[in-house]
Amino acid sequence: MEHSLRTKLSLTIALIMLLTVASISFLSNILIEKEFTNYLIIQQEKRTQEITDSLSQQYDMDTKTWNADFVHTIGMYALYDGYIVKVYDLQNQTIWDAETCDMSLCTAVMDDISHRMNTKYPQMNGEFMSKTISITKNGKVIGTADVSYFGPYFLSADDFQFLNALNTVLIGIGLFSLVFSVIVGSILAKRLSRPILHTVTVTKQISEGDYDVRITEVSKTRELNDLIVAVNHLADSLGKQESLRKQLTADVAHELRTPLTSIGTHIEAMIEGVWEPTNERLKSCHDEILRIGKIIQDLENLAKVESDNLKLDKTQINLYALSEKAVANFAAEIDKKKLNVSIEGESSDTYADQNRVSQVIINLVSNAVKYTPEHGIIKIFISEDKQFVRLCVSDNGIGIPEDELPYVFERFYRADKSRNRMTGGSGIGLAIVKSIVTAHGGMVEAESHLNEGSSFVIKLPKNKME
Structure with missing residues (x-):
């Protein structure tokens, strides 16, 4: 069952808030109960000491007698607080006994405390215990007090009321936090999901072929802005690829139609007897067939180079030697054209596929020779650093317009259709160059100025790359 992003975000935020509040409440309860228990034990010890201190004040050191009325009052107050007191003199004679004074009340107090504690804290297994404390006055022992109470500690009705109120507050905070987290989560989810949903809508339009659509919304979230930029860039790239595809269709159709029309016209004229099938006319048809074969071969080469399973047969190669062979091919x-061609720089070795790299250099030199006028200059410069070997092919030819320079490595991109037809190029040489260099883990760059010349630079990694 699928849920919307907004619903998932809202529920996630609410769940996190609920778990956080529940954890805090649970830990707070444990901590408070522990501290409260320690507090009760300390208070219980203090209370027993207070009782004995009060009793000591009721002894007259001169007459060596006890004020029985006040002892009774102190004992009864202690009884109401849950402490059953028995007071003895030095001869162990009973001065006052809570059970003797009011047995029924003592029983009722003991039963009430026991029931309350066993109901609320059955795991404690508490019971009434007695503690004998010496009663002293002016540093002298004047008697003993036997104090009985529910141990190891007990809570009064007021204590339970306080804990119930505390738990109620914690539960209230939890419920408030849950409601608050749902509201805040819903608001945050709406703000986060709005640009994402808009992005989804735009990507659907892109998938349907609408490459002109763009996301104009700006988000304050960095990741969402990155997503928006990426989608807009995707639409732009797909739009350009679509334009290139259409251009490719038109270019290939034109390149194939022209020689086929010429061949068809020549053969038709010779079949109808209008032309004699001379060697010159047959050679013209043969040249056009070779031209078609060259276009098909270029297409096959590009498909092979751009294949995902392209395998590189890497060996140690020398760029200087490969450059010399490439130049020799165009002697x-x-x-x-009486061109001045020079190869300069270091005789750099690198680990690469010799046939592929030779194809790269040949394509670059071929373009330089084609588009450099008579008496022009072509320079090949080789250098290296710690990571890369660098080969630059520059010329002072016709150059490439600045606005078209970013697209020269696109498949079948043709900056000047008429120029390519005149020179016989198919417009995919630089696309092959880029694919081969990229497959080696390298980079290719181009710099050109119209009517001033062009420079193409390839960088290949020096280390072995499997």
């Missing part, structure tokens, strides 16, 4: 084009 004819370089001579034809």
Whole structure:
């Protein structure tokens, strides 16, 4: 059974508050009861001492006699407090005995205290016990007092009333806290869930293909703001990918339609006898077929590189040597355009897939050769630090517009369609470069200025990465 986020947050906050208050109440009860018990035991000892001190005041040292009336009064007050007192002189003669004075009252007091304590604290197993205390005056023993009380401690009716009131207050606080936590939890849950629910609505719209929708709400919660930024970025990225997909469809259709139309026209003319099937015309058809094959090969290469199960055959390779081989592959084009190509820097070794890295360098050099005018300059510079080896391919060619530079590594992105068609490019070389470098755990960057030239930098980790 599913519940809304707001309901779950409200219930969670309420449960946490309830458990917190219940724990505090439980621990408070234990602590208060323990301290109160110690307090009662101390007070009980003080009360017995007070009784004996009061009794000592009723002895006349000169006449060596007791004031029986006051002894009776003290004994009766003690009885009402739950203490049964017996007073003896030095000859162990009874001065006053609570049980002899009023046995029925003593029995009633003992039964009342026993019933109350055994009902409220049955685990204590308390009982009445006696304690004999010497009665002294001016430092001399004048008699003894036998004080009986319910031990190890007992609570009066007022004490129980206090504890009941305390428990009532704690229960009231718990109920108030529960209601308060539900209200506060509901408010907090509403504030937290509102932007999340809005985000869910927007993500549903994005999943349905509406990539122009954005979340404009700003939250004071950092994590929610991060979520909003991420969703907006996702919508933006998907929108760009959708545009690239449409552009890809149009580009591929155009690239395939042009040679196929040319081949179809030529063959149709030769079939109908309009053209003679000369070697030159057949060669033209063959060139167009090769062009289609090149486009398909580029598509296959990109699919292979971007495959999730791409396996890299890593060995120790030298970037300087690979750069020399890449430049040698374009010797004819370089001579034809009279380009000045140089390789500088350190002869750096790294642990990588030689064929893949060669493909990266070839793609970068190929672009530099294509888009650099006659008598232009191409520089390849190799360097390294503690973590990376760095290869930079720069030229003084036609460059890339600044607003299009962030997209040059996107699949099938073409900054200038006519320029790519003229040079024969399929527009996916840099996408392959980025995929291969990323698979190695490296980075690729581009810097360019229109009509001034471009620089492409790849960084590959020096350490072995499995």
